[in-house]
Amino acid sequence: MMEEEFRSIRIEKEICHGCMSCMRICPTHAIRVHSNKASLIKELCIDCGECVRTCEYKAILPLTSSFSEFSKFKYTIALPSPVFYSQFGKEIQPGILLEALKKIGFDDAYDVACSSEAVSIALQEYLDSNEGPRPLISPYCPTILRLIQVRYPNLLENLIPIESPMEIAAREAKRKKMQELGLSEKEIGAIYITPCPAKMISILSPPRKKHSFLDGTIAISEIYPSILQAIPQITTKNDVKEVRGLGLGWPIVGGQVASLKAEECIAIGGINDCIRILEDIENGKLRDIQYIECHSCPNACVGGSLTIENQYIARGKVLKIVEKYGSQPCQEREYIRELYRRNFFSQLGKISASPIKPLDDDISKAIQKMKQKQKILDMLPKIDCGICGAPTCETFADDVIKGLTCADECIILTVKKFESMSGNLFETAQKHSRKIKSRWEDEKK
Amino acid sequence: MDKTFTRTFTVVGNNFTDAGKVSTEIKMILKQLGINSTIIRRVAIASYESEMNVVMYANKADISLVVSPSEIQIVVEDVGPGIPDIELAMKEGFSTATTEMREMGFGAGMGLPNIKRNADIFNIESIMGKGTKLNITVSLN
Numbered sequence: 001m002m003e004e005e006f007r008s009i010r011i012e013k014e015i016c017h018g019c020m021s022c023m024r025i026c027p028t029h030a031i032r033v034h035s036n037k038a039s040l041i042k043e044l045c046i047d048c049g050e051c052v053r054t055c056e057y058k059a060i061l062p063l064t065s066s067f068s069e070f071s072k073f074k075y076t077i078a079l080p081s082p083v084f085y086s087q088f089g090k091e092i093q094p095g096i097l098l099e100a101l102k103k104i105g106f107d108d109a110y111d112v113a114c115s116s117e118a119v120s121i122a123l124q125e126y127l128d129s130n131e132g133p134r135p136l137i138s139p140y141c142p143t144i145l146r147l148i149q150v151r152y153p154n155l156l157e158n159l160i161p162i163e164s165p166m167e168i169a170a171r172e173a174k175r176k177k178m179q180e181l182g183l184s185e186k187e188i189g190a191i192y193i194t195p196c197p198a199k200m201i202s203i204l205s206p207p208r209k210k211h212s213f214l215d216g217t218i219a220i221s222e223i224y225p226s227i228l229q230a231i232p233q234i235t236t237k238n239d240v241k242e243v244r245g246l247g248l249g250w251p252i253v254g255g256q257v258a259s260l261k262a263e264e265c266i267a268i269g270g271i272n273d274c275i276r277i278l279e280d281i282e283n284g285k286l287r288d289i290q291y292i293e294c295h296s297c298p299n300a301c302v303g304g305s306l307t308i309e310n311q312y313i314a315r316g317k318v319l320k321i322v323e324k325y326g327s328q329p330c331q332e333r334e335y336i337r338e339l340y341r342r343n344f345f346s347q348l349g350k351i352s353a354s355p356i357k358p359l360d361d362d363i364s365k366a367i368q369k370m371k372q373k374q375k376i377l378d379m380l381p382k383i384d385c386g387i388c389g390a391p392t393c394e395t396f397a398d399d400v401i402k403g404l405t406c407a408d409e410c411i412i413l414t415v416k417k418f419e420s421m422s423g424n425l426f427e428t429a430q431k432h433s434r435k436i437k438s439r440w441e442d443e444k445k
Numbered sequence: 446m447d448k449t450f451t452r453t454f455t456v457v458g459n460n461f462t463d464a465g466k467v468s469t470e471i472k473m474i475l476k477q478l479g480i481n482s483t484i485i486r487r488v489a490i491a492s493y494e495s496e497m498n499v500v501m502y503a504n505k506a507d508i509s510l511v512v513s514p515s516e517i518q519i520v521v522e523d524v525g526p527g528i529p530d531i532e533l534a535m536k537e538g539f540s541t542a543t544t545e546m547r548e549m550g551f552g553a554g555m556g557l558p559n560i561k562r563n564a565d566i567f568n569i570e571s572i573m574g575k576g577t578k579l580n581i582t583v584s585l586n
Contacts, residue, residue: 151476154486279469282486283493284559358479363585364514366478367450374452398477 006204008047008063008197013037015059022051022060023391027271028150032399034389043357046146047198048271048296049305062197062306065216067105073189073215075181077173078106079166080193082113083251083301084220085243086317087309092231094248094321095240103230104223106191110173114330115165116247120259121336122162122345127262127290135281135289136160138256142202143296144274145351152278153353160291162345165247166192166199170213189215193223195251195304196297211348219306245330249322251301252315256293265291270298359401373401381412449513450478456499456506458525464500468493471510471519478512484583487563488517491581494556495521501542502526503576516565519581527573535561535569 018036030044031051038051038059051060070076078101085094094111101109127136139145139159148155170190177188192199194217203214234240249255253269266289268274274294280286297303302318303311339345359373360366380393388409390396399405408414452474454467471492475485492508499506503525511518528534537558561567566582 153482279465279472282472282489283465283468284490285465285493353482355482356476359477361479363478363480364448367448367512367514368446370450370474370478370512374450 006063006201007040007042007045008049008201009040009045009052010061010063011038011040012059012061015057017057017059019056020386021054021056023389024386025050025054026391027275028147029391029395031391032389032404033386034405043354044150046143046150046296047201048143048147049197050271052197052305062200062219064194064197064200064219064222064306065191066222067218069216070189070191074187075107075177075183076105076189076191077170077177078102078109078191078193079112079169079173079214080109081166081195081199081220081251081301082116082248082318083195083304083307083314084193085113085248085321086251086302086314087220087224087307088227088231090317090320093240094243094325096231096234097227098243099234099240100227100230101193101223103233104226108173108177110169111241111243112165112169113243113247113250114245115169115172116250117245117259117330118247118336118339119162119165119168119345120246120250120256121333122340123160123256123291124260124262125337125340126160126162127260133158135286135292137281138291138293139351140164140256141295141297141300142198143196143271144294145202146198147271147274147296148278149351149354150356151275152282153355154282155278156351156353158281159351161347163347164202165250167213168345174213191215192217193220194218195220195301195307197306198296220304221306221308224308242325244325244328246322246326247330248326249318252318253295253298253300254293255300255318257291260291262290264289265293267293267295269295269300269303271296359398369401373397376400376407379407379413380410383412385411387411449511450474451509451511453507453509456496456508458500458502458504458506461500464497465493467496467508474510475512475517480512480517480585484517484585488519488583491560491563491583492519494560495519495579495581498556499523499525506576515585517583517585519579521577521579521581523576523578525576527575528569528571528577529573531569531571 016037018033018038020033022038023031023033027048027050028044028046030041031038049062052062080101085097088097098109098111135158137155137158174185174188174190177183178185190213192214194200200217203212203217246259249258254267257265257267268277274296277292299311299315302314307314358366359369377394377397380397382393384392388396390399396410400407454470456467468489472485472489475488496508499521503523506521506523509520533539535557560581564581565584568580571577
C-alpha cells in the first residue's frame with residue numbers, strides 16, 4: 001500500500017467557488033476544477049502555497065499545528081524562523097521577541113539565525129573542499145527541494161548535503177535542554193514558528209529521513225496577535241539575549257549568498273524563475289556557477305504565505321536588522337569549522353526522487369499513449385481557457401489519456417461538433433423544405 | 446503498428462529568446478514516457494547544444510525527436526552555411542563564435558564534442574552553402 005502522502009494544503013470544498021484562480025496559478029499544474037470544486041493531485045503538488053495566496057474565498061487552507069497539540073510535551077521550545085523578527089516595529093529587537101514567545105506559553109525560545117550563520121560557514125567549507133557537480137543548489141526551501149524530487153531528479157546530486165538551520169537548531173536546543181532538565185527527547189517539543197506551510201511538510205514527512213528534530217509548526221500569522229499583546233509586558237529589556245550574526249539575513253533573496261565568500265554565486269526568488277534555472281542546469285548550462293540559492297517565493301521567506309507584514313517592508317526590516325546586529329558573528333568561525341570537520345552538519349540519509357508518474361510503466365505502451373495524446377492535443381484549440389477543469393490544453397490531453405476526463409469536456413470541441421451537426425440538420429431541413437414546397441406548388445397547379 | 450513516437454520542432458536562427466525551449470519540451474516528453482533520468486540528462490545536453498548551434502549559426506532547422514522502445518533519436522537538419530571542416534569543428538575548444546556570443550557564455554567550442562560524448566551513435570553531414578544534418582542516437586538498453 002502507498003504511504004499516505006501529506007501535502008501542505010487542504011481544500012475546503014464547501015467554501016470553494018470553483019473560480020479556477022488556484023488552478024491557473026499552480027506552477028506544477030496540480031489542481032483541477034470539476035463540478036465547480038477544486039481538487040488537488042497530491043503527487044504533483046510541491047507545497048509552494050501559491051494557491052493559498054491567490055484564493056479569494058480562503059477555501060485553501062495551509063496545514064499547520066494548533067497550540068493545543070503541544071500540551072502533550074513536558075517542555076516546549078519555540079524556534080522562530082528569522083522572518084519572525086521582521087514582522088514587528090523596527091524598534092523591537094529580536095531578543096525581545098524571543099522573550100515574547102515565552103510569555104505566550106512556550107517554555108523557552110531558541111534563535112535559529114545563529115544556526116543559519118553556522119550553516120553558512122559549513123556551506124563555505126563544503127564549497128571549498130568538494131569538487132563534484134556544479135552548480136551546487138541550496139536545499140533549504142522545502143518547495144524547491146520537492147520540485148527537484150518530482151521534476152528534476154537528475155539534479156539531486158547537485159544539492160548540498162548540509163542540514164538545514166532549523167533542524168540543527170532544534171537538535172541543539174533539545175540536546176541542551178535534555179542535559180539541563182534531565183528530560184528525554186520525546187518529552188521536549190520543538191516548534192518551528194513558520195512563515196510558510198511547506199516547512200510543516202518537511203517536518204511531517206522529511207524528504208531525507210524518517211525523523212525530524214522538530215515536532216510541529218505554528219504560523220507566524222497565528223501567533224502574531226498574542227505576540228503583539230505580549231511585547232509591552234516585557235520589562236526586563238536590558239536582560240534580553242542579544243541575537244546577532246549574518247544568519248539574520250537568511251530570510252531574504254541573496255541572504256545565503258551574502259553570508260558566503262565564494263565567487264560566482266547567484267540567488268533566485270520565485271518558483272517560475274527557479275524552474276527556468278533548473279531547466280538550464282539540466283541542459284548542462286551554468287557550470288561556471290558555484291552555488292545557487294533558490295527560493296520558491298519571489299521575496300524568499302519574508303514573502304511566505306503565513307506572514308503578516310508586507311513582504312517588501314519586511315525585506316527592508318531584515319536589511320536594517322542585519323545592519324544593526326549582523327556584523328558581529330554569533331560564534332567563532334574556527335569553532336564552526338571544527339564542528340564541520342566532525343560532521344556536525346551532515347545530513348542523515350539520502351534524498352530520493354519521486355518523479356512524475358509516466359503515461360505507462362511499459363515503454364511501448366507509453367509511446368502509444370503519447371501518440372494518442374498528441375492526436376488529442378492536435379484537435380484542441382490550445383487557448384488554455386480552463387473551462388474543461390484543467391489548466392492547459394496539454395494537461396487536459398494528459399487527463400483524457402489517463403482516463404480522468406473525456407474529450408467532450410472541451411467546450412470548443414463540443415461546440416464544433418454541434419456546429420457540424422446543426423449544419424447537417426439545417427441542410428437536411430432545407431432540402432426537405434424545398435421538396436415539400438415544390439410538391440405543394442405542384443399540387444396547387 | 447508503428448512503434449515509434451515522432452515529434453518535429455522548428456528552431457529559427459538568431460532567436461536567442463526562445464533558445465532552450467525545444468530541449469525543455471523534449472525533456473518533458475521523455476519524462477512522461479518514463480525514460481531513466483540519466484538518459485534524459487544525456488539527451489537534454491545533446492539536444493540543447495544542437496539547438497544552440499542552430500540559434501547561433503544557422504537560418505533555421507527542424508529538430509525531430511524519435512522515440513522507439515529501444516532508442517531515442519534526435520535529428521537536426523538545418524538550412525545554413527554548412528561546416529567547412531567537420532574534423533576541426535569536432536575538436537574541443539575550436540569555435541567560430543563571435544565575441545558577443547562568447548560574452549553571453551556561448552561558443553566555448555564544446556558544442557559538437559559535447560553532443561558526441563552524450564550520444565551512443567553520432568553522425569554529422571554538412572554541405573557548404575546548404576546546411577548540416579546531425580543524427581544523434583541514445584540507446585535505451
